[in-house]
Amino acid sequence: MKRFEDRVVILTGAASGIGKAAALLFAEEGATVCLLDIDRRGIEEATRAILDKNRKALPFVCDVTDERKVAETVEQVLRHAAGIDVLCNNAGIELSKSLISTEKDEWEAVLSVNLKGMFLLSKHVLPHMMDSGGGAVVNTSSISGLLGWPDSAAYCASKGGVVQLTREMAVEYGQYNIRINCICPGTTETPMINRLLSLESDPEETARSIKAMHPLGRFAQPEEIARAMLFLASDEASFVTGAVLPVDGGYTAK
Amino acid sequence: MDKRLLNKTAFVTGAGTGIGRAIALLFSRHGAHIGVNVFESLDKGKRTVRDIEKLGGRALLLPADISDPKKVKKAVETLAYDFDGIDILVNNSGIGTSKTPDRVTDIDPEEWDRVLEVNLKGAMLASKYAIPQMRKRGGGKIVNIASIRGLLGNPMLASYCTSKGGMVLLTKQMAVEYGMENIRVNCVCPGFTRTEMFETYLGKQHDPAGAEKVFAEMAPLGRIATPDEVAFCALFFASEESSFITGAALPVDGGYCANGIRIIQ
Numbered sequence: 419m420k421r422f423e424d425r426v427v428i429l430t431g432a433a434s435g436i437g438k439a440a441a442l443l444f445a446e447e448g449a450t451v452c453l454l455d456i457d458r459r460g461i462e463e464a465t466r467a468i469l470d471k472n473r474k475a476l477p478f479v480c481d482v483t484d485e486r487k488v489a490e491t492v493e494q495v496l497r498h499a500a501g502i503d504v505l506c507n508n509a510g511i512e513l514s515k516s517l518i519s520t521e522k523d524e525w526e527a528v529l530s531v532n533l534k535g536m537f538l539l540s541k542h543v544l545p546h547m548m549d550s551g552g553g554a555v556v557n558t559s560s561i562s563g564l565l566g567w568p569d570s571a572a573y574c575a576s577k578g579g580v581v582q583l584t585r586e587m588a589v590e591y592g593q594y595n596i597r598i599n600c601i602c603p604g605t606t607e608t609p610m611i612n613r614l615l616s617l618e619s620d621p622e623e624t625a626r627s628i629k630a631m632h633p634l635g636r637f638a639q640p641e642e643i644a645r646a647m648l649f650l651a652s653d654e655a656s657f658v659t660g661a662v663l664p665v666d667g668g669y670t671a672k
Numbered sequence: 673m674d675k676r677l678l679n680k681t682a683f684v685t686g687a688g689t690g691i692g693r694a695i696a697l698l699f700s701r702h703g704a705h706i707g708v709n710v711f712e713s714l715d716k717g718k719r720t721v722r723d724i725e726k727l728g729g730r731a732l733l734l735p736a737d738i739s740d741p742k743k744v745k746k747a748v749e750t751l752a753y754d755f756d757g758i759d760i761l762v763n764n765s766g767i768g769t770s771k772t773p774d775r776v777t778d779i780d781p782e783e784w785d786r787v788l789e790v791n792l793k794g795a796m797l798a799s800k801y802a803i804p805q806m807r808k809r810g811g812g813k814i815v816n817i818a819s820i821r822g823l824l825g826n827p828m829l830a831s832y833c834t835s836k837g838g839m840v841l842l843t844k845q846m847a848v849e850y851g852m853e854n855i856r857v858n859c860v861c862p863g864f865t866r867t868e869m870f871e872t873y874l875g876k877q878h879d880p881a882g883a884e885k886v887f888a889e890m891a892p893l894g895r896i897a898t899p900d901e902v903a904f905c906a907l908f909f910a911s912e913e914s915s916f917i918t919g920a921a922l923p924v925d926g927g928y929c930a931n932g933i934r935i936i937q
Contacts, residue, residue, distance in 0.1 A: 585930035589932065592893045595893070633919065635851065638916040654905075655908075656901050657898075657926050659893060660892065660925075660927040663920060663922055671918065671920070
């Protein structure tokens with residue numbers, strides 16, 4: 419299956435978790451993957467893993483909240499590649515805090531990475547897609563973009579914003595043959611989740627009770643989320659835009 | 673092309689035309705054996721079977737009124753017997769009203785019943801008899817073909833909207849019910865798609881060509897879907913590509929449902 423042969427993919431938050439899994443899968447399917455992250459070591463390792471399999475990858479250290487850096491990175495990508503076919507806005511950070519205990523700086527950090535980063539990348543990539551006749555954008559939201567949870571004020575707000583910005587962009591840029599969709603992952607075995615679980619008094623029991631809340635009775639593997647990203651980014655989803663796809667083991671169906 | 677449904681058996685209802693036919697052919701190209709269900713249009717069912725066989729695939733014609741429990745049970749069991757089990761069910765059969773206008777004040781109550789029986793009870797019945805077959809295999813996938821009309825209201829589609837809305841919720845309910853048995857249930861909600869049903873619907877409009885242009889422009893992508901574009905989404909849900917997705921309702925609508933600018937057509 420080579421759905422991304424000769425395609426160029428920009429993927430943010432590519433150093434670990436879902437982003438890293440997606441980078442490997444895109445590369446396997448023929449893409450030239452541009453891995454963006456602030457974690458230099460993470461993207462260099464992922465890039466090496468891709469190059470070792472004789473696939474194509476380029477690492478770019480990039481803080482998605484810094485517009486100058488984002489613009490510069492997009493220009494660098496275009497020096498290496500003929501165009502940009504796919505953008506995956508996947509970079510995200512988490513904050514487990516109630517609204518009144520959230521510091522203003524913390525709120526701004528979460529909103530900056532999770533929402534402003536997506537805005538900035540899209541702002542600088544979309545004009546190139548418009549010029550080249552189209553493209554696909556896949557944004558990573560969360561089931562926290564669909565439901566409310568205690569102790570996640572900034573995170574829920576940012577991921578809800580991702581859902582709505584996805585819809586807005588889909589309506590705005592459909593006429594240029596650019597499709598924009600988002601995925602809403604449920605609990606996924608990533609470094610982020612493992613760190614959160616480790617803060618619990620009984621991590622195993624907490625994991626068991628969270629799994630029981632998913633009708634499939636388990637957590638996702640990062641590859642399972644990544645495969646939904648690939649579908650939406652591929653030509654197989656050619657009439658899908660503005661969709662908000664839960665990849666959550668049935669969590670939000672109940 | 674790698675085959676994503678190699679040696680799986682899929683039961684596709686309403687597989688004589690349109691989206692159902694496209695799904696049957698695509699799943700076959702991906703290595704699945706297909707139970708081709710039609711109701712009265714035997715010729716169209718035979719054509720789907722013949723086209724699958726021409727491509728080197730395996731198919732079985734299973735004519736049945738999808739709203740008749742005995743006939744559905746027999747069709748499902750025949751397929752499971754002949755093809756050694758069932759892994760995938762696609763509930764695609766669907767009708768609209770043909771005799772009376774589809775609005776509450778005008779519809780013949782018997783026609784209301786018929787639409788609900790085919791579009792909704794049919795999906796329940798096929799699932800009812802296919803799920804025990806999936807259990808024998810340790811899991812399975814159900815893909816329901818709903819509609820954007822299962823998500824949004826529309827004039828002159830009272831029974832149709834109701835049946836498709838029911839299908840969206842039946843999808844979620846079955847996903848929650850059977851998830852622990854490794855049976856995933858999802859639905860796709862197509863927007864305007866170039867099928868025979870769509871052509872019939874267009875034909876009823878005052879100005880068919882003008883209406884088609886209006887329908888195309890209601891989707892931000894500015895066009896009508898092909899049946900294949902819907903079929904690829906069904907393939908996604910029927911394959912391991914979507915292994916952590918269940919209970920989802922995916923609009924395949926060119927952005928229609930996301931659009932804030934909505935006219936009453």
